[in-house]
């Protein structure tokens with residue numbers, strides 16, 4: 478990938494895609510292509526075909542997907558499996574038919590088996606039952622990984638798949654109905670502070686541990702992989718250490734400046750006790766995350782404050 482390669486970032490307004498686009502621009506890549514879902518609906522096969530036939534794309538970062546938390550996955554399973562299968566099938570196949578040099582597909586660590594050993598290694602994929610609440614999404618994503626591997630085997634393409642851990646950062650989804658835990662906590666603490674509430678309730682005991690990667694670090698890792706890795710094996714992207722939800726909540730409370738209490742509703746389920754990825758493979762390739770959780774949350778909160786009215790409700 479050189480500075481005037483034609484690079485398509487699919488999903489450039491999302492958490493991941495926007496971070497990749499910012500990073501590519503910052504690093505001096507100038508020949509970038511990106512379209513909103515309104516301009517190019519990636520579930521529309523003909524539209525995707527026309528786009529690739531006309532754009533002479535060399536490299537694809539496939540960060541467009543239908544993404545959401547547990548509630549959204551539970552309520553809209555059909556949308557999650559259909560849209561993701563359509564988006565990735567259309568983009569991967571059109572890339573092949575139009576001689577794209579390399580494509581990076583984004584899987585997710587939430588598609589590892591529900592009871593995968595911790596920390597999760599790449600070889601744990603497809604070794605056990607999936608988490609039932611996001612099974613349709615996971616099946617779609619696994620199909621995307623298998624599609625990349627199969628195209629590589631049959632057609633000799635160079636399509637790689639990365640498995641990021643939980644992400645957070647600019648352009649995150651702060652809608653409490655569909656968001657992940659970290660942006661949801663930022664919003665809850667911010668609203669509690671603005672409304673002078675005495676406390677913020679957290680679901681569960683606060684003891685489960687999770688890993689969080691800042692989206693700019695993820696972007697850096699995807700560009701690193703595009704430049705330094707080719708192969709059929711998936712690659713985990715994470716920080717390699719985790720934090721309890723209790724400590725995460727306390728960190729966000731301090732950064733937001735909320736003075737009240739944190740309460741734990743232990744009648745609500747905790748979910749998996751621990752979720753952490755093994756990042757040995759990525760570290761051995763020569764990449765490590767650089768942003769501390771505190772610094773990343775400060776940046777994410779800054780973005781939230783600057784975009785609270787314009788973007789949050791429309792996402």
Ligand SMILES: NC(=O)c1ccc[n+]([C@@H]2O[C@H](COP(=O)([O-])OP(=O)(O)OC[C@H]3O[C@@H](n4cnc5c(N)ncnc54)[C@H](OP(=O)(O)O)[C@@H]3O)[C@@H](O)[C@H]2O)c1
Nearest residue numbers: 488490491492493513514518519541542544583585641644
């Ligand atoms: N967020 C995480 O914690 C996380 C963790 C691991 C892996 N990942 C993976 O990273 C990828 C991106 O996730 P994200 O968090 O960045 O999601 P996101 O913030 O919801 O962004 C998704 C993007 O996909 C685009 N998109 C959705 N449907 C589309 C369609 N039909 N046609 C064209 N574009 C469409 C949207 O474009 P518009 O804005 O133009 O509508 C949006 O910008 C996903 O594959 C996800 O599995 C995410």
